[in-house]
Amino acid sequence: MKFSKTTQNVCKYFEECTDKSATDGVQYFGDTKRTACERILWLLIWIISVIVCTIFLVQTYEKWDRSPVFVTIGAGQMPIQDISFPAVTICPKTKYNRDLFTHSDVMYKSYADQVNLTESEKLELEYMMMVCKRDSKNNSRYHKYYDTNMLHFLNKVKPNVNETFRKCRFAGVEKSCDKVFTPIFTKTGVCYTFNILDHEELFTEDVPRFEDFYTTRKSVCFNQPYSKKCKNVYPKRATSSGNAAGFSVELVASAKDLDFKCVNPIQGYKIILHDPADIPTWSHDYFLLPLNMALMASVTPEVITTELDLKSYPPNKRQCYFDEEKVLTKLKHYSQSNCEAECLIQLMEHDTQCTDFYFPRTNLSDKICGMGSLEAVEFFEKRLINTILDPDDVEFFNRIDLENAKEHCNCLPSCSSVDYSTETTQSHYFWEGMTNSDNNSSYRSVLAVFFKEGQYIPLQRKEMFGAMDFIAYSGGLLGLFIGGSFMSLVELVYFLTLRIVCNIKMFGKEFWHGNKD
Incomplete structure (x- = not known):
């Protein structure tokens, strides 16, 4: 069979390319001196090897692209002096001082004849209903919005700090509780x-201060490793593990202030341990301290840091934000819980033109969501707790703008975070034996918080493998299956471009395969 000149050139050039190729197996199926059976067999083997190698390369790339980061144990133990002692938030189940307000009396009066309630009593009852048992149904008869009078009322009737907290100690040093706690x-x-x-x-500067709330001292060496240069550090740090180096307080509840119509029968205190830069929200774990009980909380810090090399990856790939990458509008320090709080604020303002009373506001005159808005408030709270960006949540996306939700509610963890894992033990607190009193008019409890160990083992986000690691891994697969390398790729490009051009110059267009014979 006689072939055209072009076909002859292609066949001869292909034979030369395969003969000189450094890739394993190629020279066999390009050798015209071998039988067709041998050449076809080697061609099939080579094609199968390329297919298998390609599958592994694609799987490796997808794994790298999908999860380029892994969390591993850091290098050695670190002293607990390097991190802050947790912020301890205590929420008494007793919501108010009964000498200043009696919720049950006003409520019974409203049941008997609501017409006889003064406007002030009606409004104060609504204020207290916001912090007592909430009922989001049939609230159309209540006010939809409140002003700062609600905050002033809650502040006025709150339990007295020096009557509620006694014997406040940190690292064995006792201080006045009103100097230790801030409302x-x-x-x-x-x-x-x-x-x-x-x-x-x-x-942020846009959030005004209300009364003496969140009023403490200025921070010193916050988020810095322990150093002898940092004296009188704040937020405080524990120098060692154990109860003697931790925080303890005695809590007192007056029997007359217990109101079972305001809260459920489980009386006592809700305790939240959190980062000093976080505002306590529903996303934080809490535990209960019952009345007349002593509770010991041993804390194990869970510290996660992130290598700076991971800044080159987008946040959704590394699954965390560095501080400068996501700026919050009302809170200075980024954390997942702070971000979720801002998310809820933004969505509530967008939909209801108000925020819940416990959230920061740009102006103290901004509207506070009242009992009449409770159904809308709970709608957003439930959506946020149940992952607000569920793409199948049609009800939610029909109600709120999608871009607004994505912008404010993509709350990934912080790349540098500290969580406080807690183990608790409790026993009865027989305080009457210490006071020689049979007084049943009050209840006392004790809380002690301390680090379980003097050291902690940090976790660190690291790059699973970078671009160079992927290239090296790919080179290993190519070498294993087809004996290929970077030079094999250069060789292929060379045979398809420069060698043909040079052959044309040396032997003419008629013999571009490189041999006149």
Whole structure:
């Protein structure tokens, strides 16, 4: 069979390319001196090897692209002096001082004849209903919005700090409890927090301070490793493990202030341990301290850091934000819980033109969501708790703008975070034996918080493998299956371009395969 000149050139050039190729097996199926059976067999083997190698390369790339980051144990143990002692937020189930307000009396009066309630009593009852048992049904008869009078009322009737907290000690040093605790607002009303950042360092300049809430001292060496140069550090740090180096407080509840119509029968205190730069929200774990009980909380810090090399990856790939990557509008320090709080604020303002009373506001005159808005408030709270960006949540996306939700609610963890894992033990607190009193008019409890160990083992986000690692891994697969390398690729490009051009110059267009014979 006689072939055209072009076909002859292609066949001869292909034979030369395969003969000189450094890739394993290629020279066999290009050798015209061998039988067709041998050449076809080697061609099939080579094609199968290329297919298998390609599958492995694609799987490796997808794994690298999908999860380029892994979390591993850091290098050795670190002293607990390097991290802050947790902020301790205590929320009494007793919501108010009964000498200043009696919720059950006003409520019974409203049941008997609501017409006889004064406007002030009606409004104060609504205020207290916001921190007592909530009922989101049939609230159309209540006010939709409140003003700052609600905050002033809750502040006025809150339990007295020096009557509620006694014997406040940290590292064995006792201080006046009103110097140790600062009042804050949470969903359950007024709570008190130890070791939290001051208002100016917790919130942005746009958020005004309300009364003495979130008022503490300025931070010193916050988020810096332990150093002898840092004296009188704040937020406070524990120098060692154990109860003697931790925080303890005695809590007192007056029997007359217990109101079972306001809260459920489980009386006592809700305790939240959190980062000093976070505002306590529903996303934080909490535990209960019952009345007349002593509770010991041993804390194990869970510290995660991230290599700076991972900044080259987008946040969704590394699954965390560096501080400068996502700026919050009302809170200075980024964390997942702070981001979720801002998300809820933005969505509520967008839909209801108000925010819940315990959230920061740009102006104190901004509307507070009242009992009449409770159904809408709980709608967003439930959606946020159940992952607000569920693409199948048609009800939610029909109600709120998608881009707004994506912008404010993509709350990944912080690339540098500290969580406080807690183990608790408790026993009865027989305080009457210490006071020689049979007084049944009050209840006392004791809380002790301390680090379980003097060291902690940090975790670190690291790059699973970078671009060079992927190239090296790919080279290994190519070498294993077809004996290929980077030079094999250069060789292929050379035979398809430069060698043909040079052959044409040397032998003419008629013999571009490179041999006139």
